[in-house]
Structures are given as C-alpha cells and as structure tokens.
Amino acid sequence: MSRSATTAAVAERLWEAVAEGDERTAASAVHQALSDGMDEETLLLEVVAPVQTKVGTEWAADRITVAQEHAATAINERVVASLAHRRHHDGGTGRTAARGRVTVSCVDGEWHAFPARLVAEVLSLRGWQVDFLGAQTPALHLVAHLHRTNPEAVLLSGSIPIRLPAAHAAITACQAVGVPVLAGGRAFGPDGRYARSLRADRWAADARGAVAVLEEGMPRPDPSASRQAVDDLPHLADQEYTMVVQSRPQLVKQALVDLETRFPALRGYSEEQRERTVEDLAHIVDFLGAALYVDDAELFTAFLTWTAHILQVRNVPAHSLSMGLEVLAGRLTDFPRALKLIEQGAAALAECPNCPAPGSETPV
Missing domain, CATH: 3.40.50.280 (Cobalamin-binding domain)
Incomplete structure (x- = not known):
C-alpha cells in the first residue's frame, strides 16, 4: 500500500471513531499507525488535521450536530495530547x-x-x-x-x-x-x-x-x-470602525425594532427565535466592523455567503440576511464605508447561486 493510501486508511478509521464519539478506538487507530512506522508529523498533519477539517465540513453540511462536532474535536485534542505524552515518555x-x-x-x-x-x-x-x-x-x-x-x-x-x-x-x-x-x-x-x-x-x-x-x-x-x-491602516482615521463597534448594542436593538416594524409576524417569535435573530444581527455587525477595520469587502461578503449556505442546508430562510442588511443600512446613513460594504454584501447575496432570490421569502 502506498504512503498516501496508508494515511487515507488511518484517517478513515480515525474519522469513523470520532464521528461515533469513540475515544478509545480513535486513540488506538493513531497509536497503532505510529507503532507500524508512520512518523508523528505525518499523523498530525495528514491524518488528524484532515479529520478535524472534515468535522467542520460535516457540521456545516448539517450532517452532524453541534454536540457531535464538539465531542469529535475534544477527542482529536486528546489524541494529539496522547501522542505528545507518548513522545516525552519515550525520551523524545x-x-x-x-x-x-x-x-x-x-x-x-x-x-x-x-x-x-x-x-x-x-x-x-x-x-x-x-x-x-x-x-x-x-x-x-x-x-x-x-x-x-x-x-x-x-x-x-x-x-x-x-x-x-x-x-x-x-x-x-x-x-x-x-x-x-x-x-x-x-x-x-x-x-x-x-x-x-x-x-x-x-x-x-x-x-x-x-x-x-x-x-x-x-x-x-x-x-x-x-x-x-x-x-x-490609515483608513481608520475616519472613525467609522470605532463608532460602529461602540454602537453595536444599540445598532442590534434598533435593527430588531425595524425588523418587527417591517415584518409584524416577528413579534410573535418565541424567546429562543428572538435570541437567535439578535445573534444573527450581532454577527452581521461584528463582521461589518472587521471589514471596516481592514477595509476589505471580501471579508464581509464571504461571511454573508457562507452564512447563507449554512442557513440553506438547515432549511432556514436565508433572505433574513438581506433584510438585516437593509435595516442596518437605514441606521448607518452617516457612514459611507459601512454603507458601501452593506451594498456589496447585498449584491453578493443576490448573486449567490445557492441563495434565494430577494423577496422570495419572509425573515426567520
């Protein structure tokens, strides 16, 4: 068996173990590979790292839960620790x-x-x-x-x-x-x-x-x-980043009020639904602030399209992102860089092949 095939086989065994929450089998797969001659760096970077990446990918695709993702990550962390302990015990x-x-x-x-x-x-x-x-x-x-x-x-x-x-x-x-x-x-x-x-x-x-x-x-x-x-970052002299970040609590609160005005059905949301809506608005403001800090629209648009995909695979209407951008724009009329970023974000969502057409859905 070739080296790549061997690492792939070990990675598959490790993935099956962490997906099942089986720490003992996960550790056994990795330590057996080490005993069979695979070097530790290869195990870390070509077995454990790809498996951890797959954990994130499977969560994003809604094929594992948040709890499973956390459990799998914890197992991978302990597997890495066990390799380090073995190395030091063996005089490495x-x-x-x-x-x-x-x-x-x-x-x-x-x-x-x-x-x-x-x-x-x-x-x-x-x-x-x-x-x-x-x-x-x-x-x-x-x-x-x-x-x-x-x-x-x-x-x-x-x-x-x-x-x-x-x-x-x-x-x-x-x-x-x-x-x-x-x-x-x-x-x-x-x-x-x-x-x-x-x-x-x-x-x-x-x-x-x-x-x-x-x-x-x-x-x-x-x-x-x-x-x-x-x-x-000379663009920070305009103070837009500072003012947007400092006003984050008020922005989120005001945006929620604006959403309720536009979509009265939102007033009937459960406490959990309202909390998630507030979290979504806060994330939008956080990433808007980061994009303002580095003056890069791609940071903001990448977040929005990724979030839209996450919502889509969970059968959650993603058009709420566009509505969130609209209400935030209404509150940031004195911030030209922020408004431009929001405009570019809305355009990215409209062009996203996996996102719904604007106006085709009601907000979450």
Whole structure:
C-alpha cells in the first residue's frame, strides 16, 4: 500500500471513531499507525488535521450536530495530547530543544485552539522549545510572558476574522518588546493578506510553512519603532470602525425594532427565535466592523455567503440576511464605508447561486 493510501486508511478509521464519539478506538487507530512506522508529523498533519477539517465540513453540511462536532474535536485534542505524552515518555523532544524557544498563542477572543496546538506539536517535533499558551490569550498577558521568556518569535493563530483588531493589537505589542510575530490561520486571509496589512513580520499557511519561516530566521523588530493602529491602516482615521463597534448594542436593538416594524409576524417569535435573530444581527455587525477595520469587502461578503449556505442546508430562510442588511443600512446613513460594504454584501447575496432570490421569502 502506498504512503498516501496508508494515511487515507488511518484517517478513515480515525474519522469513523470520532464521528461515533469513540475515544478509545480513535486513540488506538493513531497509536497503532505510529507503532507500524508512520512518523508523528505525518499523523498530525495528514491524518488528524484532515479529520478535524472534515468535522467542520460535516457540521456545516448539517450532517452532524453541534454536540457531535464538539465531542469529535475534544477527542482529536486528546489524541494529539496522547501522542505528545507518548513522545516525552519515550525520551523524545522535550524542554531541552536545541533550535530555540518560541511562543504559540491564539488571539484574544479566539477559542479555536486546535490549529495552534498542531503547529506547536510539529515545532516541538522539529526541535523547538515551545510555550503553548492556548486559546484566548489577552495581549497584556502575552507580552508579560514574552518579558519572562524572551522567545525567538511569537506564532499568533486566528481562525475568526472578527478577531483581527485584537490580532493587530497583539502584533504591535509583541513587536514593541522586540519579538517578531509569525501569523497564521484562516482569520488572516487565504493568502495572508490581513497578516501583511496588520504588519505581522511573516505569515505561514500551515505548520510546515511556519517551520520553514523559523528556520530561515526572523529578525527582531526595533522596540523603539512604536506605532498606532492608524499608522498601519490609515483608513481608520475616519472613525467609522470605532463608532460602529461602540454602537453595536444599540445598532442590534434598533435593527430588531425595524425588523418587527417591517415584518409584524416577528413579534410573535418565541424567546429562543428572538435570541437567535439578535445573534444573527450581532454577527452581521461584528463582521461589518472587521471589514471596516481592514477595509476589505471580501471579508464581509464571504461571511454573508457562507452564512447563507449554512442557513440553506438547515432549511432556514436565508433572505433574513438581506433584510438585516437593509435595516442596518437605514441606521448607518452617516457612514459611507459601512454603507458601501452593506451594498456589496447585498449584491453578493443576490448573486449567490445557492441563495434565494430577494423577496422570495419572509425573515426567520
């Protein structure tokens, strides 16, 4: 059997186990592959990582529940931990790593820690001493850790684009104490465009890319070259991002009132339905704010079309997104960049092949 066929077979066994919530079988499949000669990095990146990706894909397609998705992720996390414990028990790479010390951390507010954990484990395998700080690390605490450890670099992970302002603050704070930042994760864009606009020192698409960047070496930034967010993103001078984010609670509340006025049936919603409507409006405002921060319409339109797809596969009318955009536009008449983003978002929904035609549905 070829190497690719072998990894595919192990991945299938792992997927079947995590889908059933069977942690013992999942661990057995991975550890047996290790005993049979598959190296740990291959297991992490070509078996566990694709299985975790499939977990997300199956949830998005409504083929597994949120609870199943959480259980599967938890099993994968414990499988990765078991591999690390086995490595250290067998005398593998430990705290005396020779290549240098690095910190791996998630952006403040980012709770998707699994991708960062995989990167940390691969770096450890490659001989780096890794401090893995996990999910949702506030910039203040991250910097305090850097003062204590003085690592070669910080690897900053983010999966949700609404955390990009927090990522920017962390990048600036790390560089202000002379530690370079290597950014990675879906939040930074498919080509790392947001990592560049936020002035991260480098970007990597995956764990092996991160290893390559570190092996090339990352020069330390000049701590005296302090800067403000507007220095990197001059469009922030118009204050639209700040004002939209600060008014988020009022915007959501007012948008809900406007929706009720347009569609009186919404007043008869159950408490749970109203809560979900409020959550949907809040998500729209959050992603609008992130798009304003980086001045990129694609961030906003990608969120809207993805959300429309998620709603469609769950047989939930997706036209409510368009209605949400309309009522928000009515509340943001003094914000030209925000209005333009909303207009582009509405156009993307109208052109989405899997989205309903405007006016064909009533709101959720």
